[in-house]
Amino acid sequence: MTIKEKILSQLLAAKGEPVSGQKLADELNISRTMIWKYLKGLEEEGYVIEAVKKKGYVLQSIPDVVSKERISPYLTTSHLGQNIMYYPICDSTQNIAAEKAREGAPHGTLVITEEQTAGRGRLERSWDSTANKGVWMSVIIRPEISPHLAPQFTLVSAVAITKAIEDITGCVAEIKWPNDLLMNGKKVTGILTELQAEMDRVQSIIIGIGVNVNQEVEAFDVSIQSLATSLKIETGSEVNRPELVAKILYYLEKYSNIYIESGFEPIKLLWESYSCTIGKRIRASLLKETLEGVAIGITNEGVLQLQLDDGEIRGIYSADIHLVNKS
Ligand code: BTX
Incomplete structure (x- = not known):
């Protein structure tokens, strides 16, 4: 984890309680000025951080991103x-x-x-x-x-x-x-x-x-x-x-x-x-044909086993399937 990530994870872990700047500086072995710089960097990324006098920093809100x-x-x-x-x-x-x-x-x-x-x-x-x-x-x-x-x-x-x-x-x-x-x-x-x-x-x-x-x-x-x-x-x-x-x-x-x-x-x-497929009647659209039957399972290779109405079992390697109600 980078220093910025460490600071952020402490703020997150505090769940809205203040985290002391001095404590962060001591734990990460950097100056309080550096801590302040990292916090400014986080604010530029959209984090809202409030400084509470004599208590420390509170994470108010986090940006909704997947960074x-x-x-x-x-x-x-x-x-x-x-x-x-x-x-x-x-x-x-x-x-x-x-x-x-x-x-x-x-x-x-x-x-x-x-x-x-x-x-x-x-x-x-x-x-x-x-x-x-x-x-x-x-x-x-x-x-x-x-x-x-x-x-x-x-x-x-x-x-x-x-x-x-x-x-x-x-x-x-x-x-x-x-x-x-x-x-x-x-x-x-x-x-x-x-x-x-x-x-x-x-x-x-x-x-x-x-x-x-x-x-x-x-x-x-x-x-x-x-x-x-x-x-x-x-x-x-x-x-x-x-x-x-x-x-x-x-x-x-x-x-x-x-x-x-x-x-x-x-x-x-x-x-x-x-699975919502196994045991159900399905229609399988393959590249060259469409098959209908009951999906009875998958093999250890992940191949879908389709039992056709005449009893034949076909292995389906790749297809689009649709669940169907037999009329
Ligand atoms: P798929 O070919 O099984 O499904 C594509 C079909 O799903 C489309 O033709 C459309 O009917 C429908 N569809 C399109 N977008 C959505 C959606 N957001 N939600 C529900 N249905 C939709 C499925 O292919 C595999 C998709 C993988 C997507 C990821 S996203 C990250 C990664 N990058 C990328 O370009 N693809 C993958």
């Missing part, structure tokens, strides 16, 4: 998010992360922004990324695994984000295979996993995560207002985005480690418990 300074105090990870690249605005965090990964950015690097001008989903579909209201981020991981095991990270991420949302809001999202989280049947989160690899070795996996957090319905493009929702719409309360980011990173690190050490089986159990 490194705001996320770091909440981090409990060993690797994920230890290197944070923050952009007030960018085209797509996936594009920046891909470039940074090629340039050698370390395992766990987080690329995060307030607003994307060209956020994207699968098959180059666009991802609506309202300014300052969501979590638009990409995590670069470098697991020592074979490339064919990479797609499971979409499922690992889905479980991690569901857990984080549950911890922060108390509400449980449902996972719709392969990459959506739903609340009340509407999409609250999308995941886009992209791979940089050699034939037999992963160089990096870039996990793109878009969580609708504090939007009202009107913030979404009209074309998706009936399909999309946010944590605020569902829970009625604003969510602290930096805390949510740190929680997602915590669970992503935890479940990625479990996956790498013990395989997919333990994650699969969790995934199935949150």
Whole structure:
């Protein structure tokens, strides 16, 4: 942690009580003038800090941004998010992360922004990324695994984000295979996993995560207002985005480690418990055909098992799926 981050984390930890300038100076082994300079710097970033005579400094309000300074105090990870690249605005965090990964950015690097001008989903579909209201981020991981095991990270991420949302809001999202989280049947989160690899070795996996957090319905493009929702719409309360980011990173690190050490089986159990797909009748739109049947499970490779009406079981590797009611 930098000195500025240390000062900020002390102010945050004091929860509105004054923090003595002398105590900060002694603990950080710098002069009171330096403390004052750091506090001025924080004020320039949008923190409101009040000096209370003879008592110290009180943090009155914090800027609603997902900067490194705001996320770091909440981090409990060993690797994920230890290197944070923050952009007030960018085209797509996936594009920046891909470039940074090629340039050698370390395992766990987080690329995060307030607003994307060209956020994207699968098959180059666009991802609506309202300014300052969501979590638009990409995590670069470098697991020592074979490339064919990479797609499971979409499922690992889905479980991690569901857990984080549950911890922060108390509400449980449902996972719709392969990459959506739903609340009340509407999409609250999308995941886009992209791979940089050699034939037999992963160089990096870039996990793109878009969580609708504090939007009202009107913030979404009209074309998706009936399909999309946010944590605020569902829970009625604003969510602290930096805390949510740190929680997602915590669970992503935890479940990625479990996956790498013990395989997919333990994650699969969790995934199935949150799934709204398994046991349901679905229509799967593949690139060249559309299939209908009952989703009976996923394999240890994360492949969806679809039982057609004639009893045949088909493995679905990639598709858009819709839940259907059989007439
Ligand atoms: P997807 O292809 O499964 O979903 C894209 C579809 O979802 C769109 O065609 C549209 O119908 C709908 N949609 C678009 N925006 C939203 C939204 N904000 N909320 C709900 N539904 C929406 C899902 O792809 C993967 C999305 C990953 C987004 C992250 S954000 C950070 C990173 N950077 C980046 O460019 N993409 C990822």
